[in-house]
Amino acid sequence: MEDVSEIIRIPLGGGEEEPVTPPAPSPPSDWFTLAARAAVGLVSLGAEASIQIIRMASGTPEDEENAATPDTAALLVGAALGLAIEAVRTAATVAELGRRTAGPPASFVIGTVSDAPRRAAADLVGRWNQSWREERPGVEAAANAVAVEATRRAVDLVLDQLDLTQIVLDHVDIERIVASVDLNEVVEQLDVDAVADRLDIERVIARLDLAKLSLEVIERIDLPEIIRSSTGTVASESVRVVRMQTFGADRAISGIVNRMLGRSATEEAADPDDLDATGA
Amino acid sequence: MRETEPPAILTVPAEARSFQGERAGIVSRVLANAIDFAILVVVLGAGYLGWSAWLFLRRGASFRFPTVTYQGTYIVGAIVLTLLFTVAWSSTGRSYGDRILGLRVIDRRGERLGFAGAFVRAVLCVAFPPLLFWAIVNRRSVQDLVLRTAVIYDWAEQPRNTSPSDPS
Numbered sequence: 001m002e003d004v005s006e007i008i009r010i011p012l013g014g015g016e017e018e019p020v021t022p023p024a025p026s027p028p029s030d031w032f033t034l035a036a037r038a039a040v041g042l043v044s045l046g047a048e049a050s051i052q053i054i055r056m057a058s059g060t061p062e063d064e065e066n067a068a069t070p071d072t073a074a075l076l077v078g079a080a081l082g083l084a085i086e087a088v089r090t091a092a093t094v095a096e097l098g099r100r101t102a103g104p105p106a107s108f109v110i111g112t113v114s115d116a117p118r119r120a121a122a123d124l125v126g127r128w129n130q131s132w133r134e135e136r137p138g139v140e141a142a143a144n145a146v147a148v149e150a151t152r153r154a155v156d157l158v159l160d161q162l163d164l165t166q167i168v169l170d171h172v173d174i175e176r177i178v179a180s181v182d183l184n185e186v187v188e189q190l191d192v193d194a195v196a197d198r199l200d201i202e203r204v205i206a207r208l209d210l211a212k213l214s215l216e217v218i219e220r221i222d223l224p225e226i227i228r229s230s231t232g233t234v235a236s237e238s239v240r241v242v243r244m245q246t247f248g249a250d251r252a253i254s255g256i257v258n259r260m261l262g263r264s265a266t267e268e269a270a271d272p273d274d275l276d277a278t279g280a
Numbered sequence: 281m282r283e284t285e286p287p288a289i290l291t292v293p294a295e296a297r298s299f300q301g302e303r304a305g306i307v308s309r310v311l312a313n314a315i316d317f318a319i320l321v322v323v324l325g326a327g328y329l330g331w332s333a334w335l336f337l338r339r340g341a342s343f344r345f346p347t348v349t350y351q352g353t354y355i356v357g358a359i360v361l362t363l364l365f366t367v368a369w370s371s372t373g374r375s376y377g378d379r380i381l382g383l384r385v386i387d388r389r390g391e392r393l394g395f396a397g398a399f400v401r402a403v404l405c406v407a408f409p410p411l412l413f414w415a416i417v418n419r420r421s422v423q424d425l426v427l428r429t430a431v432i433y434d435w436a437e438q439p440r441n442t443s444p445s446d447p448s
Contacts, residue, residue: 239380240295243435247296250304254305257417
């Protein structure tokens, strides 16, 4: 689209002698033009989208023939947009011309005549600003609530139409993500006791073949041999008593002999020809 | 499952663990020998009755109990006792008297005696019983000193926990 801010200046009078200087940019006009073009563009996009939606809803096929000869609605919309653009371009030109020719005297007159109304307007604007500042928290909260609710509903609506799991599976490299996780650190932060508290030990035990396990344990530790040894060690309580009493008598006699020989029990044990095995 | 040695379980009663493996004193050994001697008497009496029964079956009405001399009894008793000791010490390491008193005869390596060692020790013990009383002095009889054997407290049924590394 042609830039409406580019105005071709025609040299007057002296012709060649007068240097051609580019006009200084005029920011207000540029902003106005830019905003107008953006607005027209947005309207254009909206209109085109509306036309497309109407076509899809009405089931009208969009073939090459229809594309070559646009229907009436599209023609009218296009014409309206073109007219709007031309109007904006003309308005911008006229406004620029007016501002340059009538700007200084108008500002002088306005500055001298409208001082009192301007002050009144400033006071009014100040009061409005004060009112806005007082109402601002409530208004912002309401706006936030509305925005959050609207966003949530919109997100829900979008998510209902998407299979997020499938999207993640298709597009996310999960192995790469897992590889970047320091599992050791994660495990260190785990409360193993808490995990153990949540374990259902009974179910784990129920899955074990306890009978087979018991048989293996009995076989490993040779339990029958232990039972034989235990029962054979002491035939009866009386035998244990006799053994202990004879042991006591042995110790007493050894003590007497050691005192007679003037030696200690350790010297008695320290036999140069002592057995390697007993150490006694 | 890994094939490892099962843990050794000490079957000795708690009150006897403190002196398990120590050399036995004279009282225990004399009592054990007394029991063995009583058994010898029973065996000799049983032998005499058996021999008498055999003679009764052979002679019938002319049967008379055989006359036993002291010398013959001593010789037979010495032979029987030697055999009893030899078999007991070379097989289980303990005679019946030793078993009752919780004793065991071992060699200098802490192991059970071989048949030859058991026989020599049995001959010496039967021939010179008083030499046992040298055990009053240092808990080793003269036979033990000569043959480098020992009699220890061992309440366990099997000769376990008599290895050199075990505290005793």
